Amino acid sequence: MHYLITGHTGFKGSWLALWLNSLGHVVSGISLDPITNSLFDRANISECLQNDFRIDIRNSDEVKTAVLQINPDVVFHLAAQPLVRESYVDPRYTFETNVMGTLSLLEAVSSAKSVKAHVVATTDKVYRNINQVAGYVESDPLGGHDPYSSSKAMADLLTQSWISSFPGTPTTIVRAGNVIGGGDVSKDRLMPDLISAYLNQEVPTLRYPNSVRPWQHVLDCLNGYLMISESLMSGKEHAMMNIGPDEESFVTVAKVAELVASQLSVDSNWNLSESSEPHEAGLLSLDSSLAKTALGWHDKLKFTDAVTWTTDWFKKVEQNESSRDITIQQIEKFINL
Numbered sequence: 001m002h003y004l005i006t007g008h009t010g011f012k013g014s015w016l017a018l019w020l021n022s023l024g025h026v027v028s029g030i031s032l033d034p035i036t037n038s039l040f041d042r043a044n045i046s047e048c049l050q051n052d053f054r055i056d057i058r059n060s061d062e063v064k065t066a067v068l069q070i071n072p073d074v075v076f077h078l079a080a081q082p083l084v085r086e087s088y089v090d091p092r093y094t095f096e097t098n099v100m101g102t103l104s105l106l107e108a109v110s111s112a113k114s115v116k117a118h119v120v121a122t123t124d125k126v127y128r129n130i131n132q133v134a135g136y137v138e139s140d141p142l143g144g145h146d147p148y149s150s151s152k153a154m155a156d157l158l159t160q161s162w163i164s165s166f167p168g169t170p171t172t173i174v175r176a177g178n179v180i181g182g183g184d185v186s187k188d189r190l191m192p193d194l195i196s197a198y199l200n201q202e203v204p205t206l207r208y209p210n211s212v213r214p215w216q217h218v219l220d221c222l223n224g225y226l227m228i229s230e231s232l233m234s235g236k237e238h239a240m241m242n243i244g245p246d247e248e249s250f251v252t253v254a255k256v257a258e259l260v261a262s263q264l265s266v267d268s269n270w271n272l273s274e275s276s277e278p279h280e281a282g283l284l285s286l287d288s289s290l291a292k293t294a295l296g297w298h299d300k301l302k303f304t305d306a307v308t309w310t311t312d313w314f315k316k317v318e319q320n321e322s323s324r325d326i327t328i329q330q331i332e333k334f335i336n337l
């Protein structure tokens, strides 16, 4: 099978490319260049790709030409500007990439007759956040306070419209929560910030220590994406699906900091940010009952395991083990769970 991943130079895309490659599939990618110190570069992922296109997904003509050349069986559309704080800095780029970039993919995939499954990643942040304790279900209304959430809600609605207006390619929108795992070096994300600070004997600064997030290991999220693609290829239809962890993984930012510090054997100190911070959602939880019943998916790694696998990954890299070997070992261990 030939898999196309947009966003293959990013955090999730790198894990997914290595996973698919280790299963013997052909993998191609469309993305921008990787960021400094990325997992993509450290694990030398370009070496396992059939095509490694560096194309801005806002350029619909280039995207279409590349997709037709790749002729993939399955497409995972992950490319996005995925950072909430960055979306306040550059809202135009965020909306253009996340909305019009998604349109580029939908158009290109529709014209590539080879595609048997298209999985479009949005996020848990697409739901109109009313700080409810119960998890959001797929039929809940969409919203989005900040530009990132709003742009993803727009991409979600766009894809819903595409599925009903231009049926042909089996397509599912996937809404997942905060993922963690080795190799994420994105700025302003909690886990990379915590690990970098604690490993450098610094005290991290937390913006919203009491915010609750559904923490999920990247492999559980990607396992959901893969199971959805298999289900689409077997002829099942799912317009949209939540992939989030169980309730015990809905944990405050402060609790995550405490656990990371204890696993890295340092004091769990942190400072509260004193600068005025842009709005971020307070409580976010997902109800993933549909994925459980329709796919038999469930998260294999509970909260503590997810954090342990993440800190282990970074500790091993600190001890000069190969990023690629550690990533593949964790993929194999996960498959055998």
Ligand SMILES: NC(=O)c1ccc[n+]([C@@H]2O[C@H](COP(=O)([O-])OP(=O)(O)OC[C@H]3O[C@@H](n4cnc5c(N)ncnc54)[C@H](O)[C@@H]3O)[C@@H](O)[C@H]2O)c1
Pocket (backbone or CB within 6 Å): 006, 007, 008, 009, 010, 011, 012, 013, 030, 031, 032, 033, 034, 055, 056, 057, 058, 077, 078, 079, 080, 081, 082, 097, 101, 121, 122, 123, 124, 176, 177, 178, 179, 180, 186
């Ligand atoms: N990481 C999370 O916690 C999380 C949670 C929910 C949803 N998501 C979604 O999952 C997807 C992947 O997230 P990630 O954490 O791997 O992000 P990431 O920032 O690590 O990777 C983003 C990828 O998108 C590519 N990209 C960005 N702008 C582009 C453009 N204009 N043209 C072409 N490529 C472009 C980058 O080159 C990179 O490969 C995103 O759609 C994101 O919104 C992530």
